Amino acid sequence: MQRGIEIGRFITFEGGEGSGKSTQAGILANRLSRAGRAVFATREPGGSPAAEEIREALLAGEISQFGPLAEAVMFAVARGDHVDTAIKESLQEGKWVVCDRFVDSTRAYQGVTGGVPRGLINALEQLTVGALSPDVTFILDLPADEGLARAQARAEGAEPDRFEGQELMTHERIRRAFLDIAEEEPGRCIVVDASQPEAMVAEDVWEAVLRRLNP
Numbered sequence: 001m002q003r004g005i006e007i008g009r010f011i012t013f014e015g016g017e018g019s020g021k022s023t024q025a026g027i028l029a030n031r032l033s034r035a036g037r038a039v040f041a042t043r044e045p046g047g048s049p050a051a052e053e054i055r056e057a058l059l060a061g062e063i064s065q066f067g068p069l070a071e072a073v074m075f076a077v078a079r080g081d082h083v084d085t086a087i088k089e090s091l092q093e094g095k096w097v098v099c100d101r102f103v104d105s106t107r108a109y110q111g112v113t114g115g116v117p118r119g120l121i122n123a124l125e126q127l128t129v130g131a132l133s134p135d136v137t138f139i140l141d142l143p144a145d146e147g148l149a150r151a152q153a154r155a156e157g158a159e160p161d162r163f164e165g166q167e168l169m170t171h172e173r174i175r176r177a178f179l180d181i182a183e184e185e186p187g188r189c190i191v192v193d194a195s196q197p198e199a200m201v202a203e204d205v206w207e208a209v210l211r212r213l214n215p
């Protein structure tokens, strides 16, 4: 009897600047590999060759002159390509997809702080990801001033990108937006205290993955 290939799992990391998402996504991807799982570690904006090109334009601020709706559309175009050419295939091959930022970033940055109406954000989500939803989303939570200080220390004098350069108050609103999403969707989202030392954050993440997804 032939056994069908198991569909992979889809895990996303969300949070504000300097919350340690990328580090934690990397640590989790390594742990899953060591547990014997095939892993596709990826990020947004980007994750596919065409979407990486859009990433450059977005982070350089080339789209901001057209306003937040145009940015939301461009993030969505990039996401559509990433989902269609990389994520879906990986899941079908049974891989565990670990993605640094996904739809919740558009909800928070373009929706809440950019003021793009929720109906439009939902429509873009529907167009780009349809029924594909992460199995688990980690919201790495940290006061905005701590996150910005960490991001600045990491950048060592480099110019902030289009989104890092926003005001502290905007970053606080982004933090709140992620916490609101977690409250709305407790079945998908897990809030992790990102002010803890890196190793403790990683333990919280791993413990939740074991509990929810049993890798």
Ligand code: TYD
Residues within 6 Å of the ligand: 016, 017, 018, 021, 022, 044, 045, 059, 075, 101, 102, 103, 105, 106, 107, 109, 110, 161, 163, 164
């Ligand atoms: P990146 O360099 O990946 O930063 P970070 O380490 O904070 O993830 O830059 C991604 C930036 O793009 C980040 O500031 C958030 C922003 N962004 C949006 O505004 N909307 C989106 O849908 C996504 C995916 C990212």
